[in-house]
Amino acid sequence: MATVPPNFPEIKQEQLKPYLHDSIVVPDELQGNVLITTLDKVYNWSRKSSMWPLLFGLACCAIEMIATAASRYDLARFGMEVMRPSPRQSDLMIVSGTVTKKMVPAIVRIYNQMAEPRYVLAMGACATGGGPFKEGYNVVSGIDKYIPVDVYVPGCPPTPEALIYGLLKVHEKVERQSILTVPWYRKDQSEFVPVPRLGADIFDPRQVELIKETTMKKPVEASAATTGGGDAAAHAAGPKAVSGKAKSRMEEAKRRAAAKRAG
Amino acid sequence: MSATLVAEAPDQTQTGTLADVLPGVLGTTSDDTDKAYLVAADKILDALAYLRDKEGYDFLSSVTCVDYQGYNGKQRKGISERFDVVYHLYSTKKGGGHVVLHAPIPSNDTIASATSLFPGANLQEREVYDLYGIKFEGHPNLRRILLWDGFNGHPMRKDWKEAYFDEDSKPFRSRHPKGSYEFHEDKLPWGKNATYPAGWDPDTWQAPVAYVPVSQAPKHLGEAHLDTESIVVNLGPHHPSTHGVFRMLTRIEGETILALEPEMGYLHRNHEKIGERNTYLMNMPFTDRLDYLNSMSNNWGYALAVEKLTGIEVPERAEYIRVIMAEFTRFVNHTWSIGFILNDLGALQTPALYAIEEREMILDLFEEVSGARLMCNYLRFGGVVRDLTAGWLTKARYLANDRLPRALDELDRMLTDNEILMARGRGVGYLPAEDLISLSVSGPMIRAAGVAYDIRKAEPYGVYDRFDFEIPTLPHSDIYDRYYIRLLEARQSVRILQQALADIPGGETVGFGDYASATLSQGFGSIMGGKGGYNLRPPEGEAYARVESPKGELGFYIASDGKPNPWRYHVRSPCYINLNALGPMSVGYKLADAVVILGAIDIVLGEVDR
Numbered sequence: 001m002a003t004v005p006p007n008f009p010e011i012k013q014e015q016l017k018p019y020l021h022d023s024i025v026v027p028d029e030l031q032g033n034v035l036i037t038t039l040d041k042v043y044n045w046s047r048k049s050s051m052w053p054l055l056f057g058l059a060c061c062a063i064e065m066i067a068t069a070a071s072r073y074d075l076a077r078f079g080m081e082v083m084r085p086s087p088r089q090s091d092l093m094i095v096s097g098t099v100t101k102k103m104v105p106a107i108v109r110i111y112n113q114m115a116e117p118r119y120v121l122a123m124g125a126c127a128t129g130g131g132p133f134k135e136g137y138n139v140v141s142g143i144d145k146y147i148p149v150d151v152y153v154p155g156c157p158p159t160p161e162a163l164i165y166g167l168l169k170v171h172e173k174v175e176r177q178s179i180l181t182v183p184w185y186r187k188d189q190s191e192f193v194p195v196p197r198l199g200a201d202i203f204d205p206r207q208v209e210l211i212k213e214t215t216m217k218k219p220v221e222a223s224a225a226t227t228g229g230g231d232a233a234a235h236a237a238g239p240k241a242v243s244g245k246a247k248s249r250m251e252e253a254k255r256r257a258a259a260k261r262a263g
Numbered sequence: 264m265s266a267t268l269v270a271e272a273p274d275q276t277q278t279g280t281l282a283d284v285l286p287g288v289l290g291t292t293s294d295d296t297d298k299a300y301l302v303a304a305d306k307i308l309d310a311l312a313y314l315r316d317k318e319g320y321d322f323l324s325s326v327t328c329v330d331y332q333g334y335n336g337k338q339r340k341g342i343s344e345r346f347d348v349v350y351h352l353y354s355t356k357k358g359g360g361h362v363v364l365h366a367p368i369p370s371n372d373t374i375a376s377a378t379s380l381f382p383g384a385n386l387q388e389r390e391v392y393d394l395y396g397i398k399f400e401g402h403p404n405l406r407r408i409l410l411w412d413g414f415n416g417h418p419m420r421k422d423w424k425e426a427y428f429d430e431d432s433k434p435f436r437s438r439h440p441k442g443s444y445e446f447h448e449d450k451l452p453w454g455k456n457a458t459y460p461a462g463w464d465p466d467t468w469q470a471p472v473a474y475v476p477v478s479q480a481p482k483h484l485g486e487a488h489l490d491t492e493s494i495v496v497n498l499g500p501h502h503p504s505t506h507g508v509f510r511m512l513t514r515i516e517g518e519t520i521l522a523l524e525p526e527m528g529y530l531h532r533n534h535e536k537i538g539e540r541n542t543y544l545m546n547m548p549f550t551d552r553l554d555y556l557n558s559m560s561n562n563w564g565y566a567l568a569v570e571k572l573t574g575i576e577v578p579e580r581a582e583y584i585r586v587i588m589a590e591f592t593r594f595v596n597h598t599w600s601i602g603f604i605l606n607d608l609g610a611l612q613t614p615a616l617y618a619i620e621e622r623e624m625i626l627d628l629f630e631e632v633s634g635a636r637l638m639c640n641y642l643r644f645g646g647v648v649r650d651l652t653a654g655w656l657t658k659a660r661y662l663a664n665d666r667l668p669r670a671l672d673e674l675d676r677m678l679t680d681n682e683i684l685m686a687r688g689r690g691v692g693y694l695p696a697e698d699l700i701s702l703s704v705s706g707p708m709i710r711a712a713g714v715a716y717d718i719r720k721a722e723p724y725g726v727y728d729r730f731d732f733e734i735p736t737l738p739h740s741d742i743y744d745r746y747y748i749r750l751l752e753a754r755q756s757v758r759i760l761q762q763a764l765a766d767i768p769g770g771e772t773v774g775f776g777d778y779a780s781a782t783l784s785q786g787f788g789s790i791m792g793g794k795g796g797y798n799l800r801p802p803e804g805e806a807y808a809r810v811e812s813p814k815g816e817l818g819f820y821i822a823s824d825g826k827p828n829p830w831r832y833h834v835r836s837p838c839y840i841n842l843n844a845l846g847p848m849s850v851g852y853k854l855a856d857a858v859v860i861l862g863a864i865d866i867v868l869g870e871v872d873r
C-alpha cells in the first residue's frame with residue numbers, strides 16, 4: 001500500500017493563500033529562503049521587540065523596576081534595556097510608584113509628549129489604585145483617574161518577575177493590534193489628555209463645571225457640601241446637599257458594593 | 264537587653280539642673296516620659312542659644328510641632344495653648360542623649376525662627392509652616408514646601424480632615440455593623456479625594472506665586488569680566504539625575520551655579536497624617552516605605568521609639584537579628600549609592616550594575632525571613648516577627664565572610680583610583696564640617712568631613728556596644744570622600760556582620776526560646792493592659808528615638824495620649840534635612856556638578872517627602 005507523500009510546498013501554498021492576495025508567487029527555488037507573513041505581524045513583532053520604556057521612577061516600585069533592568073532579571077532579554085529619559089523616544093510608560101497630586105500634572109504632560117503608539121503600565125498598588133497611601137490628602141487614587149492604562153501589575157512592590165509578566169502582557173497586547181484599526185493612523189484622532197491643575201486642591205479641567213456646581217452654591221449649602229479647609233466651620237457637616245450627579249454616583253457606588261458582596 | 268539602653272537626657276549641667284538655668288523655662292514634663300522643658304515662646308531663641316553656646320548642644324536635630332486641640336490627657340493640664348513647637352538638640356562633641364524643648368504657642372501665632380542660630384532649621388520650619396500653618400518670624404524663605412502654593416488649609420492640624428474618610432480615625436468594619444462603609448470620597452460629585460472650599464471658582468483661580476526662589480541670587484560670582492546674563496534652569500521633577508521626583512531650580516551664569524533651590528513634595532504621601540490615624544502596629548509597614556532601600560533600619564527606628572515609650576524589653580537574640588539586618592541594609596544602601604554616584608558622573612550603568620550585584624543575594628535572605636524583598640516589615644515592638652529560617656545563618660555567613668568583602672574589594676579596585684572619579688570628585692561640593700553641623704546634616708556626609716559622629720557609638724542602641732568596629736572619617740568633605748566613606752563604612756558593616764553572625768545567641772537553633780517579639784508571643788494585652796492581641800496602648804507621654812540609618816540620623820518622635828493610635832507621629836528624616844546643605848554646597852560649582860553633589864547626599868524621595 002503506497003501512500004502518497006504529502007506535498008509540503010503545496011500545503012504551504014494552500015495555507016498562505018488568504019494572505020497572498022493572488023499576486024505574490026514565491027518561485028520554487030526561493031521557497032526555502034523567503035518567508036511570507038502579514039504586515040501586522042512584522043510591524044507588531046518589531047514594535048514589541050524594541051519597546052523602550054521611559055526612564056521614570058516615582059517611588060519604591062521604581063527600585064524594583066531598576067532591579068528588573070539589572071543583571072539578574074535582565075530586561076535586555078526583551079529588547080527593553082534602553083530606558084529613555086525623554087518621552088519623545090519612549091514607547092512605554094511604567095508608572096512605578098505613588099502618584100501624588102503635586103506630581104500628576106507633570107505625569108500627564110509627559111504622557112502627552114510621548115509619541116504614539118504609547119503604552120502605560122501601572123506598576124504596583126499605588127499606581128493602580130492608590131495603594132497603602134490611598135487615603136492621603138496628596139495622593140491620587142491610581143493613575144487611571146487621569147490617563148488610560150494598558151496593563152496593571154498588582155503588588156507592593158511587585159517582584160521583578162511580576163513586572164516582567166506585566167511587560168509580556170503589554171507585548172501580547174501589541175501583538176494583537178492591527179494597523180487597520182489602531183487609533184494613531186486615523187485622521188483627527190489625537191489622544192490629548194487635559195493636564196490637571198493645582199488649585200485649592202487638584203482639579204481636572206474636565207470637571208470644572210461639576211466643581212463649580214458645588215462650590216459656587218449659596219454659601220449655606222455650599223459649606224455643607226464641602227469638607228476640609230483650615231477652619232473647623234468650613235466642614236462642620238457631612239455632605240447633606242448633594243447634586244443630582246452626586247446622587248447618581250452614590251447609587252453607582254452602592255450598586256458596585258452590593259455586586260461585590262453578592263459576587 | 265532593654266531598649267532603654269538609650270542614655271537618659273543629661274539633666275545635670277556644669278551649673279546645676281538645666282531647669283534652673285535655661286532662659287524662659289516654664290517647667291518640665293513629668294518624669295515617666297521623655298523629659299521636655301517647657302519654654303516660653305518669646306524666649307525660645309535665648310534658650311536655644313544658651314544650649315548651643317553654654318552646654319555644647321550644637322546639633323539641632325529635629326524641629327516639629329504638635330497640635331493639642333482636643334487633647335485630654337494629664338500632660339496638658341494647665342496649658343491652654345493649642346500648638347507646641349518641639350525642638351530636639353544633641354551634642355556632636357559629647358554624644359549622649361538629647362534635650363527637648365517645647366514652646367507652647369496659641370493658634371495662628373508666630374514664633375521666632377531658629378534659622379539665625381541653626382541654619383539647619385530652614386527646611387523643617389518650612390515644613391511646620393506648610394503642615395501646621397505656624398509662622399516663623401525671621402525665616403529667610405517661609406513658603407510651602409511639601410504642598411503647593413495655594414493649597415487649602417494646613418493638613419496636619421487636627422481639625423483638617425481628608426475628603427477620603429472625613430473621620431478622625433480609620434473606619435473599621437466593626438464600627439459599621441452593616442459592613443458597608445461608604446467612603447466620603449464616593450459621595451462627592453467629582454469622585455476624587457479632593458476638597459474645594461466654598462466659593463472657590465476654578466475658572467478664575469490664580470496660583471498665588473509671588474516669589475521666584477532663585478531670583479535674589481547675585482548677578483555675578485565675584486568680579487564680572489563679561490557682561491553676561493544669568494538664567495534659571497529647572498531640573499526635575501522628572502529628570503534622570505534627580506533620583507526620583509525631586510526638583511532643583513538653579514540660577515546659572517555660564518555653567519556656574521549662582522543659587523540653587525530644592526523643591527520637593529512630589530512624593531509627599533502624608534505619612535504622618537496617616538500615621539496618626541493608624542494603630543501603632545499598623546504603622547510598621549508604612550515605615551518600610553520611607554526610605555525604601557532600607558526598610559529594616561526604618562523599622563528599627565520606629566520600634567525603638569515605641570519600645571522607649573512603653574518600656575518593652577527586647578530578647579537578646581532578636582537584638583542580634585536586628586543588628587544583622589540593619590548592617591546588611593547598610594551594605595545594600597552604600598553599594599547602591601556608590602553605583603549611582605558613578606551613574607551621575609556619567610559612567611552610565613556599568614558601575615551601578617556591578618555595585619548592586621550582591622544586593623540581590625541579600626534581598627534573597629530578606630525574602631526568606633520576611634517574605635518580601637524590599638518591604639520587609641520584619642521588626643516588631645519587642646523583637647522581630649519570626650525567627651530566622653533553618654540554614655539562614657549559614658547563607659548569611661557565606662555572604663559576610665566571603666562574597667561581600669570580595670565585592671567591596673572589586674569596587675575598590677575599579678573605582679578608587681579611577682581618574683574620572685578623582686577629577687570630578689576631588690574638591691567638588693566642599694563645605695566645612697562646622698557648616699554641615701549647623702545645617703543639621705548627619706550620617707556619612709559629616710563623617711566625610713572629619714566628624715566622627717555616629718549614633719551607634721555616640722548613643723548606642725540595641726547591642727552595638729558589644730561589637731568591635733570603627734567609625735571611619737575622611738578629611739576633605741568633597742564628592743570623592745563622600746564616595747569613599749561609603750566604601751569604608753560598608754567594610755565596617757561587614758565587620759559587624761561577621762561578629763554578630765558568629766556570636767548570635769542560640770545559633771542555628773530554630774524556634775529558639777527567646778527569639779521573637781516579646782509583644783507578639785505574649786500578646787500586647789498582657790504587657791499593656793489593652794484589648795489583647797494587637798492593640799497596643801502606650802501610656803501617655805512622648806518619646807524620640809533615633810538610629811543611625813545609612814543616610815544619617817533617622818528619628819521617630821511619637822506622642823501618645825494613651826489611645827490606640829499615636830497623637831503625633833513624626834519622622835525626622837535624614838535625607839530631607841541633609842538637603843539643607845544642597846544649596847550651599849553647590850554654589851560656585853558647575854551645573855553638572857550639582858547632579859553629583861545631590862547624588863552624593865544620597866537621598867531617597869520616599870523619605871524626603873514622606
Ligand code: SF4
Pocket residue numbers: 059060061062096097098123124125126127131132155156157158552
Ligand atoms: S505600591 Fe507599594 S512599593 Fe509600590 S510605590 Fe506604592 S507603596 Fe511603594
